[in-house]
Amino acid sequence: MDEAMDNLLDLPSMVDKYHSLMPLEEMQSASDEVPSAALGVRSTVLKGINMDDGGAYALRRIDGRQVLPTGELLGSSNSTMHRWGKVQHPGIVPLRRVFVSRDLEESSALYFAYEYVAAAVTVESAYLSPSPGTSPAQTQLSCSEALLWSFACQLTSVLRALHTSGLAAYPGALHPSKVLLISRSRIALGSGGLPQILAREDGSTTDTSHQLPVLMGGDLAAAGLLLLTLACGPGCSMPSLSLMARHYSADMVQLVGTLLEAGTPGGIREVGEVMHLLADHLMVEMDQVHLYSDAVQRELSKEVENGRLLRLLIKLGQINERPDLDRDASWSETGDRYLLKLFRDWVFHRSTDTGTPDLEWGNIVEALNKLDAGVPEKILLMSRDEMSMLVVSYRDLKRCMETVYSELQMKAQTQAQQAQAQAQQAHGPQPGMHTGHHRR
Missing domain, CATH: 1.10.287.3700 (Helix Hairpins)
Incomplete structure (x- = not known):
């Protein structure tokens, strides 16, 4: 509690046009230059209220000492944001604005303003962080097989939408710390577009036709690694298919193994091949979505x-x-x-x-x-x-x-x-x- 209060006291009253700032994750000190495991650079996430529209946004700040916020980078970031904005998908948290500010830590830094999803947590904190006093073995099965199949269907749907639009998610966007759990069984990419921008600091905004197939294979492999990590649970430093096979069906293990080999010689290269493997479970997922929609419609009619x-x-x-x-x-x-x-x-x-x-x-x-x-x-x-x-x-x-x-x-x-x-x-x-x- 004291640490959280210290973080609030260190925050400025405004960052650009955003006020009522609040940290959404534990803030690092200015002298701490440990990079993010997903992004490769130090970043900070704040919640802020936009004074223009009154909406809440998640502001991800990239350390200006590690990534210099040049005009070329800002221009390429805005171009990437517009390309990602054309992909309307429920599994992607929209990126609404990219700007530069020096209001925090008194140094210029690049900020990415995403729509704020209330009560969302990362899948890392939800499934991979052991509860106090609980052993890893006791929490290993916190992600059930039915839920894992649902996550696989959702990830496949997101990657299909991106790949058909000529975009790649990049592995950083599929890291457990960057995938949000926005409801009991729904996930979404919380940092879409950001890994692509950080990987292309040369100012280019698009991936060439030669690079895209390789990046798509990398996306599928990253999705497989995410599912494997969730299956093996917290406390597992070396997730493996053999460990996963102890608690999950052979079909699930086969799917994850196929995803991990994506992009390699003999491995799958397109998301359409994954959809064939998920056909039955996609039908189950669609049925669940319709049942949920019917329940929401009933509640909505009551409210009307x-x-x-x-x-x-x-x-x-x-x-x-x-x-x-x-x-x-x-x-x-x-x-x-x-x-x-x-x-x-x-x-x-x-x-x-x-x-x-x-x-x-x-x-x-x-x-x-x-x-x-x-x-x-x-x-x-x-x-x-x-x-x-x-x-x-x-x-x-x-x-x-x-x-x-x-x-x-x-x-x-x-x-x-x-x-x-x-x-x-x-x-x-x-x-x-x-x-x-x-x-x-």
């Missing part, structure tokens, strides 16, 4: 209904028991407003036959839905003193509510215009305005 009823409740709340309007203290107690007040009591203040409050939500939802639809069904409303009873339909009540609410809106608009006119009179005519006749 909730929003519709909320609008009704707000309108009724602004009409009922209003102290006064136009200096009429009995405004909400007369005419259509009185009917709406009795309806409110009938819906929310019911009692059972024994006199206890009726707290059944179903009756309330049913009554509000009928009011919203304006059905012709009639109900009996009783005054609070039980001296009078009124028979009225939901259709009539809906008409009353719309009429009264329109009255409120018109009154609010009129008062706002009057207040604006009074303010203009109080401040006098504005400069440049003609207030009288011109003298001849």
Whole structure:
């Protein structure tokens, strides 16, 4: 906790146009030049809020002492960002901006602003970092085979989208510390495009037709290494297929072995070959996606209904028991407003036959839905003193509510215009305005 607080105190109030900075990983000291295992250079990740759009972004800073932020590098970085921006894929966190700033550590450095994914963690921290007091053997099977098949399908889909667009992910983007776990079973590349930029500091922005097949093979091998590392689990310094075979099926071991040999003589070279090996599991993955989509649609439909009823409740709340309007203290107690007040009591203040409050939500939802639809069904409303009873339909009540609410809106608009006119009179005519006749 003390170390985290120290990191916050060391941060500036702004970096370029980003404020409310917060470290997303343990920050290194300025004197520590240990490079990232994935990127080969020292980097820092911060969360910042963009003052232009109010959005949250993950800002990855590349140490300016290890990578000099030249104009050529900035230009090639922006070109690569635009190329990656054309690949719209749920497994790639979008890179939105590249800029240079010297607000942190008082030295110019290159920054990459990615969309911030709330609650995301790296697969390294989720599956490869043993929990305190837990032995590696106890946490070795934290990544189940079903989950590993899902990860394999997702990685294949990402690489297919990149390779068909003439791009390569580069092994650094497939390192466990750069792949994000964005939900219970979904992963995404969190540093897409960055390894390519760092690997091409000469200013070139595209890979040649000769290089691309080699890079594609490297991507497949890196995906295989990622799956192997996850399968062997935390505490395993030397992941191997033999160790993996103790806990996973022969089909999974064969897939990983095939990926590891990608790009070598006799090995696979294209992502399409991997898709043939994953055919059955791709179908399972698609079924799971549709099931999840159906569940989300059901929840969304509930929220739509909730929003519709909320609008009704707000309108009724602004009409009922209003102290006064136009200096009429009995405004909400007369005419259509009185009917709406009795309806409110009938819906929310019911009692059972024994006199206890009726707290059944179903009756309330049913009554509000009928009011919203304006059905012709009639109900009996009783005054609070039980001296009078009124028979009225939901259709009539809906008409009353719309009429009264329109009255409120018109009154609010009129008062706002009057207040604006009074303010203009109080401040006098504005400069440049003609207030009288011109003298001849």
